[in-house]
Amino acid sequence: MKQTRILHLLQSNRPVDNVIIKGWVRTRRDAKGFSFIEVNDGSCLKNMQVIADSSLVNYKEITKLSTGSAVAVTGSLMESPGKGQKWELKADGLEILSLTPDTFPLQKKRHSDEFLRTIAHLRPRTNKYSAVFRIRSELSFAIHKFFKDRGFKYIHTPVLTASDCEGAGELFKVTTLDLDSVPKKDGKTDFSLDFFGAATSLTVSGQLSAEMFALALGDVYTFGPTFRAENSNTSRHVAEFWMVEPEMAFSDLNDAMDLSEEFLKYLTGYVMDECVDDLELFAKYVDKNLMKTLEGLITSDFTRLSYKEAMEILSKSGQTFEFEVGFGKDLQSEHERYLTEHYFKKPVIIYDYPKNIRPFYMRINDDNKTVAAMDVLVPNIGEIIGGSQREERINVLEARLDKLGLSKKDYWWYVESRRYGSAYHSGFGLGFERLLMFLTGVTNIRDVIPFPRTPSSISF
RNA sequence: UCCCCAGUAGCUCAGUUGGCAGAGCAGAUGGCUGUUAACCAUCAGGUCCGCGGUUCGAGUCCGUGCUGGGGAGCCA
Known part of the structure; x- marks a missing residue:
């Protein structure tokens, strides 16, 4: 039976x-x-x-x-x-x-998250973690549903890559070379003898690949694991995390902002409808204000303001910040939190960042000082989405690569997409785990991913 | 990588000015009971993170290492 x-x-x-x-x-x-x-x-x-x-x-x-x-x-x-x-x-x-012997480490009583991390193979058997991972599953499904309902195509971008997407973040190297006797040429590792015949690493973003498909299928998205070898020790970073990256052809920065707002509202509403019992656990034991925060996201219009306006608000705020506020400087965590948690008290989208603090693929605005970039900030988390309109003008893109000292040769296929049928397009990346943190009120990213990878920690 | 905090029973924690190592839960045994983080009694359970030092005496003070956490940077 x-x-x-x-x-x-x-x-x-x-x-x-x-x-x-x-x-x-x-x-x-x-x-x-x-x-x-x-x-x-x-x-x-x-x-x-x-x-x-x-x-x-x-x-x-x-x-x-x-x-x-x-x-x-x-x-x-x-x-x-x-x-x-x-x-x-x-x-x-x-x-x-x-029959489980009495050495079973889980009891009926509440355990600390720190202890449960040391038994990550058993923690899904607790109420809290089973709830996290049921919500994680529902949320994954909701992402696919959202895009499918809107005609987006799901693209499986590669995990192994030869290109360093944005120069963003440290890369995990992938090799089949014998590490005890690495072949050398002119004093450097000879990657021509490696599996792919070139230096290879794990992807830090599927965006560049997704752009190629947006310029063919129209609206596309990727949803998969990404890897950053940064020595980050915070409650908001892991070395392996999942990212959702939609990319839309014939779409500008405003379209990307519209989509990001619609997307977050949809996913929040979906979880509130489909995960009632599990969500209640978090509202009761993890974050008493959770439902208020989630309802706030769904009902409020996200505030949109330029980087320049954000800077003005910050410098007039009368707040003392650890980091100085000034044009050309990136927003620090404390600035983001002030804007979304204290000043506006709702999600905020900041756009038009100075070009010198943003990567090469973002479209340069007419002022030649800023790029068509945007970040979505939400209470408790800070930056949850980062996106931009992409530079579709081949001459501008090539000049930018040159200026930043990046090799046009390495990005030849990316540049070529601007030579043939180039079209304006935009997209963004959403940190999946950060969204889960926002939706559950869980404050440590290690507790919303099954087996977290952090510096010097990969036991499971 | 930087700054700060912590490490005591299987788990959650208390431990006073440096003076015999404690509680609740979990476990074992018995009792009671349509209970629900059940309840009551008894028992058992310790490298006080490691190493070194100060002291008549260190869980407690000092140094150092390891591990974990919080914050920052980097970023999603």
Whole structure:
């Protein structure tokens, strides 16, 4: 007989005979003549309360059931006379699939996130982490649905790459060379003998590849892992993270801003509708203001202001910042947080950044000082989206590469896309984990990704 | 990479001016009970992160290393 998921059973509107559930024991409470066993199968936050009567042949073993044990229970779904739940499963049979020894590190009580990170292979068995990863799954689906509904095509951009996308971030090198005896030529590593015949690394962004496809299929997006070998030790950085990058042909900076706002509102609304129970856990135990923040995002129009205007607000704010405010300087975390959390108290889009603090592919504005770039800032997180209109004029692009000392040869295919049928286009990148942090109120990025990769930490 | 904080039982933590190592939960045993972070009693459980130093005496003070966390930079 096939198991029924607990999620499904708890939504039942009538008693059901002859069902089977399979899951893990969260806790057992013995009563006179029977035992209450809370079973969770991961389909939802809630447990199924199983009633195991002492008449069961293996009742003696059942009263030894420990937290974490795997069981299969057959029985009848009945209305519960107790208070905490509508339904319970009266067991006809309870098979102990595996009995967990008392060294099982998870208890019914709350654990610290720091401790759970040290047992990342077991933490999805807790309420909080199962909720995080169910939401992560729903959110992934919502991303695909959003784009599909709008005619975007999903592009699988490569993970292995020879080009350093933006000069952004340190790269993880990929090689099959024998590291104990690396072939040298003129004192340097001879990558012509490597697997691809060229220096290779893990991608830091799918954007450049996505642009090629936008200039063919129109509206496209990528959604996949990216890798940065930066020695960042913060609650907002991991070395392997997932990024969503839409790219739209015949689209300018305003279109990108419009899409980013619509996108964030859609995803927030989707999770609020589809993950009610899981979200409630975060609103109750992680961030008391969570629902207010999420509703705020959905209902408010994002404030849009230029970098110049943002600078004026900051310098007139009367606030003392650790970092100086001034044109040509990038916005620091404290500036972003002041704008979105204190001044506007809602999401803010800042656009037209000075060109000298932005990468080569962003389109230079007519003032020749700024580029058509935009960042979306949200409360609690800061920058969640960064995007731009791309430079479609081949002469301007080549001049920019030269000026920044980047090799036109390395980017030959990228430049060539501007030679043949070039068209204005724009796009942005959204940090998937940062969005999850925003939606759950979880404050450490290590806790919204299954197995976080951070400097000197890759045990799992 | 820089600044700050922390490390005590399986887990969450307390530990006073330097003076016998503590509680709750988890575990074991027994009891009670349609319970729901069940409850009650008893028992068991320790390299006080490692190394070095000061002291009659160090969990406590000093130095150093390791690990974790918070903040910053870099960025998504």
